[in-house]
Amino acid sequence: MMKEKLEEINRHISALSQTIKHTEEMMKGNDVCFLKEFPVSMERVQISQPDPQTPSGALIHVPRYLGNLSFGVWKKMQNIVQNSESGEDL
Template identity: 85%
Template sequence: MREEEEQKKQMMKEKLDEINRHITALSNIIKDMEEMMKANDVCFLKKFPVSMERVQISQPDPQTPSGALIHVPRYLGNLPFRVWKKMQDIVQNTPVILDPNTAHSCLVLSDDLTRVRWQGS
């Protein structure tokens, strides 16, 4: 599991580096555009078509790469069953006998005095 975790961390780090490179490139484009706009309107209008091409860099939205998450079912698939099996070894079953003389009047005890049912108003 640790090995898989390290692989996933490395893959996510590479994706994050790629996204950071794209963010840096876009930031540079924005700074250049702002400087051209400040310089003068004629210069900006002359370079407008080239500027539009630079701005039109289309990057797809970042997607979580397949297999980026840890394969949870492999490690935790039947966890409740495994816990239940371990609990069977730890917890001991102790029979309890209920006394009809001390039970509440709305409680009805089974014939073998091991189960209770509520029968009242």
């Protein structure tokens, strides 16, 4: 699946590289020719990409990594700090 997507991306990159090369050649040539062909070139470049599909199994366990950070820190601090019963107020 990933190999197919990589090949598809490489094809798109190759097509875009050819379009860029063709546009650069036209720019070196006659300005009138470039201006006449410019709208057609812009349409070729404007390729709408579909929304990427997220492969199953690629998702992270969100609550585990993005849970309540302050609560997690507080719980860890309870293990580190010992409660002392003293009569002094700080």
